[in-house]
Amino acid sequence: MKQSEPIWTKDFIMVVLMNLFIFVYFYALLTILPVYTMQELGGTESQGGLLISGFLLSAIFARPFSGAIIERFGKKRMALVSVILFTLSSLLFISVQNIYVLLGIRFFQGIWFSIITTVTSAIAADLIPPARRGEGLGYFAMSMNLAVVIGPFIALNLLDKISFTALFALFSGIVAFGILCTALVRIPKEDDTTSAVFKLSFSNMFEKGAMRIAIVGLFVSFCYSSVISFISVYAKSLGLIQTSSYFFMVFAVAMMVTRPFTGKLYDRVGPGVVIYPSIILFSIGLCLLAFTNSGAMLLLSGAVIGMGYGSITPCLQTLAIQASPQHRSGYATATYFTLFDSGIAVGSFVFGLIVAQTGFSNIYLFSGVFVLVNLFLYTWSRKPALLKEKRNISVAD
Structure with a gap:
């Protein structure tokens, strides 16, 4: 192409x-x-x-x-x-x-x-x-x-x-x-699959090729849930409720500004050059949020989180689809979003339980540190693809 x-x-x-x-x-x-x-x-x-x-x-x-x-x-x-x-x-x-x-x-x-x-x-x-x-x-x-x-x-x-x-x-x-x-x-023209009989099996509910990447998505969304679930309440506790109305606006603008560049970089150089720095940026943004004490710092954390998180998620979704056969793109997408949505649901519940004991700052600090686990999870998720590429190169030689 x-x-x-x-x-x-x-x-x-x-x-x-x-x-x-x-x-x-x-x-x-x-x-x-x-x-x-x-x-x-x-x-x-x-x-x-x-x-x-x-x-x-x-x-x-x-x-x-x-x-x-x-x-x-x-x-x-x-x-x-x-x-x-x-x-x-x-x-x-x-x-x-x-x-x-x-x-x-x-x-x-x-x-x-x-x-x-x-x-x-x-x-x-x-x-x-x-x-x-x-x-x-x-x-x-x-x-x-x-x-x-x-x-x-x-x-x-x-x-x-x-x-x-x-x-x-x-x-x-x-x-x-x-x-x-x-x-x-x-x-694009689809194969006629209306005669297929559904069986309750792993392959009819999930796409195996997308599973490892989806697990990375689960851990990313788990940390992100602390932002979408508690940012307004956290801002109110800091006396920054008016500024918080602009948090997601800055967040979205940062994502939209960086995404065209990261998408092209993904296609030309590879996913790792985008994902590794984005995970680190996401971590920095969450830590900034933990230590926020002014409106400017709140918005700065929103911008950094937007650049990091906003670059990770489309890359992971793309990888999930690319790791699967073309005719199972629907299964790959469903697998990715099943785990991604579950991460948000579980994270919102878990952070809701511990916020009363630890305070908002500590849950953001925990999220900022915990999200770095994805540096290792992403490396683990790419091993099958890298081994396959090496085998293909060996065969070509």
């Missing part, structure tokens, strides 16, 4: 937009659901958190099966089905006001969110020229970075201006645009 082959085709743009709309909805509801639960439904903070965790748990539960579902019924078909059902379920928020019914809807949404995010990543990987896959998947991941800023920004700015009913209708409309984008995507 030549380096000049384009990434930004019409089909790739449609997939990026589809992913953007889904994650704008995801991050917006992440922001407003706890508020909605307490203000409109008379619920508690824990019930608001349950609407978030129920969604994530169902997504994690469905993820191992999503690869098999996608390969059985086809990427295009499952992309359309999942985005339509996700949109329809989001419309139910407009009329339903019972918290337990909403919990059921969120659990249902989580299943389709799992399939959508798996299939869009797999389609994106198929559309990108193999020689530019690191760069292309880096661009694709930028849609999630933009959503981190856009979703909460819209939600928080409209929260006191319009009703929750109008908010839910607005974000349902945004997701609905994803249906149009999905319908317009043309993907």
